[in-house]
Amino acid sequence: MAVYTDISEEELVAFLGEYSVGNLLSYKGIAEGTENSNYLLHTTQGAYILTLYERRVEKADLPFFLGLMQHLSRKGISCPLPVQRKDGELIGHLAGRPAALITFLEGNWMRSPTAAHCRQVGKALAEMHLAAADFTLTRPNALAPEGWLKLWSACRDRADQVMVGLAEETSRDLDEIVGQWPTDLPSGVIHADLFPDNVFFLNGKLSGLIDFYFACNDLLAYDIATCLNAWCFEKDISFNLTKGAALLAGYQSVRPLGPAELEALPLLARGSAVRFMLTRLYDWLTIPDGPLVKKRDPLEYLRRMRFHRQIRSANEYGVGIG
Numbered sequence: 651m652a653v654y655t656d657i658s659e660e661e662l663v664a665f666l667g668e669y670s671v672g673n674l675l676s677y678k679g680i681a682e683g684t685e686n687s688n689y690l691l692h693t694t695q696g697a698y699i700l701t702l703y704e705r706r707v708e709k710a711d712l713p714f715f716l717g718l719m720q721h722l723s724r725k726g727i728s729c730p731l732p733v734q735r736k737d738g739e740l741i742g743h744l745a746g747r748p749a750a751l752i753t754f755l756e757g758n759w760m761r762s763p764t765a766a767h768c769r770q771v772g773k774a775l776a777e778m779h780l781a782a783a784d785f786t787l788t789r790p791n792a793l794a795p796e797g798w799l800k801l802w803s804a805c806r807d808r809a810d811q812v813m814v815g816l817a818e819e820t821s822r823d824l825d826e827i828v829g830q831w832p833t834d835l836p837s838g839v840i841h842a843d844l845f846p847d848n849v850f851f852l853n854g855k856l857s858g859l860i861d862f863y864f865a866c867n868d869l870l871a872y873d874i875a876t877c878l879n880a881w882c883f884e885k886d887i888s889f890n891l892t893k894g895a896a897l898l899a900g901y902q903s904v905r906p907l908g909p910a911e912l913e914a915l916p917l918l919a920r921g922s923a924v925r926f927m928l929t930r931l932y933d934w935l936t937i938p939d940g941p942l943v944k945k946r947d948p949l950e951y952l953r954r955m956r957f958h959r960q961i962r963s964a965n966e967y968g969v970g971i972g
């Protein structure tokens with residue numbers, strides 16, 4: 651993410667007084683990430699992550715996100731666990747923001763993931779989908795087609811400042827994708843942002859998933875489409891078929907995809923690419939630059955949109971060859 655909200659030691663110590671986590675030894679802002687402000691804390695009892703929820707996170711959604719982490723953790727999925735306050739609550743307030751403390755997960759994210767990493771991610775995603783099947787809270791996807799159109803109406807007039815022709819190309823794509831968007835595929839709780847920076851590995855083995863703050867109920871195969879976009883393209887935005895095949899095989903080793911899901915995959919991948927292009931474009935145009943704020947390039951996702959436009963079948967992502 652970034653650090654949007656600064657905190658003083660004094661207010662942090664007062665905040666931690668609501669928890670049984672020992673005394674503060676040190677804290678520092680984490681520059682990585684995009685959405686919220688995160689701090690790494692060391693206390694006399696260990697390491698924790700403090701998250702202050704920023705503009706895109708609705709406070710009303712926090713019980714869903716934090717409850718999901720608890721649920722998944724109980725079902726054996728490795729992910730951070732929210733720390734309860736002395737009063738039993740999971741959510742507090744700090745520097746005018748809703749805030750929570752979560753456990754620190756060991757591992758690092760992969761800057762250059764290999765096919766072996768992709769296979770593990772696919773498998774972990776399917777395991778997460780199955781583990782979340784009996785989670786009782788629900789949250790509609792705020793970044794489904796209706797949400798894309800809202801973002802687009804906020805950005806459209808300025809899109810050509812980023813690239814001449816972007817407004818026309820995106821409008822055409824959105825019309826096509828939204829007009830054909832499927833609704834009758836298997837659905838459930840999805841992570842919705844399982845990018846490499848949200849998956850940790852230790853000694854080559856997946857050690858856990860983080861950042862559930864886009865999680866929601868939506869089409870399960872849409873989560874796979876997002877992973878294909880995030881994990882299986884090289885830096886020059888060429889699709890790596892070996893990685894695609896590995897990711898899909900990893901997923902299908904736990905939850906085989908049905909024919910309708912496979913048929914929809916190219917459209918879902920286009921939709922996922924447009925979704926990330928739009929949030930990046932919105933941020934690009936609206937967030938002021940700052941030393942601890944890293945904005946992501948929307949055009950990387952325009953190039954994925956173009957790639958998926960010419961895909962005719964899921965086999966071109968590597969189905970059945972991993």
Ligand SMILES: Nc1ncnc2c1ncn2[C@@H]1O[C@H](COP(=O)(O)OP(=O)(O)O)[C@@H](O)[C@H]1O
Nearest residue numbers: 651680682683684685686699730753754755861
């Ligand atoms: N539970 C955790 N354990 C260890 N590091 C974490 C944890 N949660 C977040 N981080 C660190 O903070 C960074 C940003 O976290 P993330 O949840 O992705 O933020 P955002 O929601 O703002 O994108 C991660 O890349 C990682 O370095």
Ligand SMILES: N[C@@H](CCOP(=O)(O)O)C(=O)O
Nearest residue numbers: 651683684685845861926946
């Ligand atoms: N993954 C998104 C941005 C959200 O950032 P994260 O740090 O929460 O994963 C993108 O790449 O646009």
